Amino acid sequence: MDLLVSVTITTVLIGIVMGAVMVHVAWLTYLERKVLGHMQDRLGPMEVGFHGLLQPIADGLKLFFKEDIIPSGANKIIFTAAPILSLVPALIAFAVIPFTDWGPIADINIAVLYILALSSIGAYGILLGGWASNSKYSLLGGLRSAAQVISYELSLGMSLVGVLLLAGSLSLSKIAEAQAGGFWHWYAIALPAPQIVAFVIYLISAIAETNRLPFDLPEAESELVAGFFTEYSGMRFAFFFMAEYANMVLVSCVGTVLFLGAWHPPFDFLPSGGVWGVGWFLLKVYGLLFIFFWLRATLPRLRYDQLMRLGWKTLVPLALANIVATSVIAYLAR
């Protein structure tokens, strides 16, 4: 009986978090188009609903009713599995994100490792989708994605080590609790070892990891048509699309928890905890997501060799130096 109750509660929680994430993902596409539009002195979507607010629903309906095409030369099983393999890891990673002081769905003590592992699995979806399409553009996109993920996962993982050293835990809820009490306790700027360099490295690597501009080489539309999802259409395409945006939300959530004090308000006297905690959390997440859009509107795409040089010759050494400096300072300040 006990088991039944706990399973029911967990299922309901999963439903709530999943639904919330999917809604945010849907309207994130709208927000991105609006922000990009206004940054280019345009208006963005305006036709469906008030100022185009129902655009995601119209887009979803359109994609749902589109013809589902599987190229005759494609490997049918892997071609079908790839979008799922891409979306599912992005969604199940939200199980360990503590949105507020109620804690995450699954409070495991290796949450950071769990997220890093799942983000690596998500790259398989892109890689396999690119290979199974049996098209040169898809294959090139998949190959680029593999190279990019290998290079940037390294700096992404190492940029987190500083925070892990300071918090002394791999559990996201423990890390979040350690940042209570005003914005000067957030790990991005907390004394004695502010992780601001690690935060910038994390942001750059996260953008590269989610294949967003200016690191969108796997789907470089000016050279590779649409990259790894050139051959995809309809709902399969939508799955890849949702996976990309879910990954954006995920890396923003992780960045918020590790560097920006999770659900804690910037000052102690502000209301906190419970629903307020969710509000503060969302505010920070959307701030980070805005940076994603902002960079997309500002920077052109990097060339392949520039991407590799930035990853291996700048970010990885910087992240290593940050780990060394943080450990020394943390040891001395103990």
Added chain:
Amino acid sequence: MAQRISRLFRTIFLVEILRGLGLTLRHLFARPVTLQYPHQKPEVSRRYRGVMSLLRYQDGTEKCVGCGLCEAVCPSNVIKVVSAEQEDTPMKRYAREYWFDLSRCVFCGFCVEACPVDALAMTPNYEYSTVNKRELMLSKETLLGLGDRYFPKQPPKPAFVGSCESDLYLLTVQRKGYPLKGTEHQTPPSEPAISVKPGPSASEQSAP
């Protein structure tokens, strides 16, 4: 040395990227230039060259005299004029048919400039898209209708040649012996030398 240090500083603190970000942020709050087209229409210039149209005089008579200069000057072979003589007024011509192939028009306005009697005008109408290509072949009636719609105020018909006694038109008609029927002016009776001759006598004259 100082230059190298400043360059290093710029590289480390991503100065160029931050300046670019500042620019895009400024534009985020700038006024969009978008015109919501089907809901908002652009204000076109008074000299805008849209679909061509045929004009009338105040009394409703067509201005076009069927000279075909528009057809000759048209660079993309849009216009086809079938000229004919007016039945009641000899030597006065008009366009019996006037075809305008809008699907080929480049809106250069040469036809309007070439017209000796100002019978053509470009309307500010640019919304003429259709799903049927044949509808873009405009007839004389359509073009006149367009002219009536966009230029309702037209000048009165000028006192044309032939409207007063003993002008060149009348003298020529009489000399060549064309039948003058249904015109509102009378042959001057006091000049027998150029009296109207009937058709058969004219053919007699030309026959050797």
